[in-house]
Amino acid sequence: SSAATPIRATLFPGDGIGPEIAESVKQVFRTADVPIEWEEHYVGDQIDPRTQSFLTWESLESVRRNGVGLKGPMATPIGKGHRSLNLTLRKELNLYANVRPCYSLPGYKTRYDNVNLITIRENTEGEYSGLEHQVVRGVVESLKIITRQASLRVAEYAFHYAKTHGRERVSAIHKANIMQKTDGLFLKCCREVAEKYPEIKYEEVVIDNCCMMLVKNPALFDVLVMPNLYGDIISDLCAGLIGGLGLTPSCNIGEGGIALAEAVHGSAPDIAGKNLANPTALLLSAVTMLRHLKLHDKADRIQDAVLNTISEGKYRTADLGGSSSTTEFTNAICDHI
């Protein structure tokens, strides 16, 4: 029914359960008539010298050309002399912000029923600099790097996100009472950006206190922005509040407006190929990609169908306590569209 020229998007089905859950996304997108044409790329079985990783240069070029992509779980092959697939993607595509909406799924009970927050993680520097060395035998150091440029960039993204998504408050998470210079610079940048958004409330929360508040009452938070490692920790903590990484979408934002959505759970080799995997995280990640493309109607339809299917509870995969196959669960979602 959509006659518009299709939008090309890169698809990395990934490893393990990746191809099955990617199949589920493709079926749901067809059913919802989403005007997307997938360009599929796989992780190679050889190191591409141009990327120093098993990701091919062509696959990265595809994301750069299309500007949008969706990625399943990738298992970094074991061995030496190559870079991790996730870190290669972040680095080569300059994916500077990792955005994770985290909300309680109606009808899927956890200890928390009031979660509705967004974690925005700086994705390029901080503790992930890769700069480490041995000073003398038995003494090693690693460098955490914070720059004004990357801090302003992610803060700007967070406030813009808050403003365009009807959010009220941004909390900057830090440990500037100990790391006064590095986290202090991060906070300084957040404050500068906050001044440009007087309609958005701004606060600063120390990371240890933030974790305590999150487990006591996650409703205290709205949008959280933070340096790389704190984002790694807090986004997984938040995922845990609503049921785990199998349920939480994630989207990486790069320079020039690139968006690479991804399921952040593992490739679950133990159940791969058995039609048992839960495609929810990849589906909801695909929804964030649609929102990035401003295809809000399609995004709403798919998100509602996924949430309603889980909420009704008749068709659920095993990880959610049900006994449906990936196909049955996907068919149920399509029936809701």
Add this chain to the structure above:
Amino acid sequence: SSAATPIRATLFPGDGIGPEIAESVKQVFRTADVPIEWEEHYVGDQIDPRTQSFLTWESLESVRRNGVGLKGPMATPIGKGHRSLNLTLRKELNLYANVRPCYSLPGYKTRYDNVNLITIRENTEGEYSGLEHQVVRGVVESLKIITRQASLRVAEYAFHYAKTHGRERVSAIHKANIMQKTDGLFLKCCREVAEKYPEIKYEEVVIDNCCMMLVKNPALFDVLVMPNLYGDIISDLCAGLIGGLGLTPSCNIGEGGIALAEAVHGSAPDIAGKNLANPTALLLSAVTMLRHLKLHDKADRIQDAVLNTISEGKYRTADLGGSSSTTEFTNAICDHI
């Protein structure tokens, strides 16, 4: 009834609500006939040049001499040119391990009822090195330092603790997939120590995954050992699971067998002097001090009295949903002894 020579212990009542909750500990100890004689020290109103902080040299000498102490909350005075009180204590007394038992209080309902774990935090190095500088304008770095000596020391403490406290498993928490050299060295040291304790199970858990597992099911963990910042984060997260810092004991272990127990909550200036403060964290911290002194009978009696008082629910302070004063709550505990 105890005719033994009393053991001298240093007491820092601290600021804000500190003196009231310290009074509560003294009363409970008297009632339980604990053979302890307190040597009280206060935070000075001037910087002591020998400590570069408001803590006097004499007060540190007192802890060194006695080998044991109890500390209420201290509010670091604002201003420049002096060191934080907590960091001064850790540094001057070489308090290398922070131990926090974290267990659900019977009868006090939170979202979790199955918490029973111990976090053991390396307390002297890591991200708390204080080494930071600006590389060029807009680029700052901080150094995380991990040493073999401090890592072995805290790992040894953790395994010894597990063994002597009937614990089954030690989990080392890390991010060695990113910080291969620093966190890698920490893990290497943990593995070395683990080999000496074949009866204790050993596992390694990445910090982001650990936080997710903790909020999903804290019963998965037993004893956790980790570098400084991860310990800061995870011990507060765990406190949140059982109700917050007002309920969790903490004890710092130093070289030469020093033990400085402390309430890690704030000094709550808003309710100071109003007979409203909850002495639970300081009381349970005092219990860890008694255990360190192997006064297990006294420790058990006091711990049971505190837990039973909270569990019965007739006398609770306002933070626990009751309306008792500090005095009424303390009297109720004494009645249980």
